[in-house]
């Protein structure tokens with residue numbers, strides 16, 4: 500089967516992830532699992548081999564969209580590993596059940612993680628946020644639901660301004676919000692009790708890979724004595740880093756940073772737009788997961804327990820598919 504027929508939802512989801520219409524590590528993972536589910540339901544393959552080839556091709560298309568959030572390959576892995584059976588019917592059922600289970604676990608993990616993170620927040624605390632993280636917001640929302648009064652200093656998060664989404668959602672929770680430009684963060688840190696961020700990936704050494712600007716914020720927070728917590732459910736653990744692989748940092752289009760007219764008026768310059776950075780574990784006080792909170796240096800134990808020592812890439816083409 501040289502060119503498997505992909506469902507339009509696969510292309511649409513892939514395009515939306517690439518353009519960031521669908522964004523944030525947990526949301527990307529849920530969208531990818533849901534697209535595979537649709538592919539499985541609508542797949543017209545007549546043989547089990549063709550069905551598997553089509554699902555793998557769909558997963559490969561989704562995998563190529565953005566490289567940094569490990570929740571995406573972890574979602575694809577979760578679903579494809581459960582594609583088992585001898586008939587198209589059983590394979591299809593395996594994918595549908597796995598996708599449903601994955602999304603359900605994602606929601607439950609976020610709720611459980613929120614309860615862990617909320618325990619660190621006290622009535623009257625002020626938090627500082629960076630970017631927009633559903634895991635980080637789950638901690639704040641649970642604290643608010645517990646009756647705690649929380650204020651937030653929200654960083655704008657250039658160039659895509661995800662801080663605006665955070666500001667709106669916190670406001671809807673009843674949190675008192677102050678929006679600041681990124682470069683004002685240090686000025687406000689003295690008045691902040693916790694920096695709380697999400698993660699796109701957590702490496703085996705406890706490094707937190709998150710939106711560009713997180714590492715500078717964490718260094719400043721350490722200098723000011725403000726604790727930093729990274730809220731990251733375990734699908735953010737990057738199993739490849741157990742074997743020494745590093746996490747690829749996505750470089751995005753320069754037009755997110757500067758419009759072409761301004762750029763032309765400046766002249767011959769290079770514009771770089773890294774989307775993420777790496778915060779070393781020594782600047783992070785706790786990683787908050789649905790399995791409890793961990794000092795970053797100890798996260799490797801949980802990673803080994805959940806993933807073992809080696810990871811497969813079940814979306815890769817089989818030898819038979821390559822030979823066709």
Ligand SMILES: O=C(COP(=O)(O)O)[C@H](O)[C@H](O)COP(=O)(O)O
Pocket residue numbers: 519522523524525526568629630631632633634635661696697698699709710730774
């Ligand atoms: O860095 C970002 C989003 O970057 P982008 O906007 O470039 O996708 C978020 O902090 C993490 O993805 C965690 O989000 P969540 O907690 O929702 O998984």
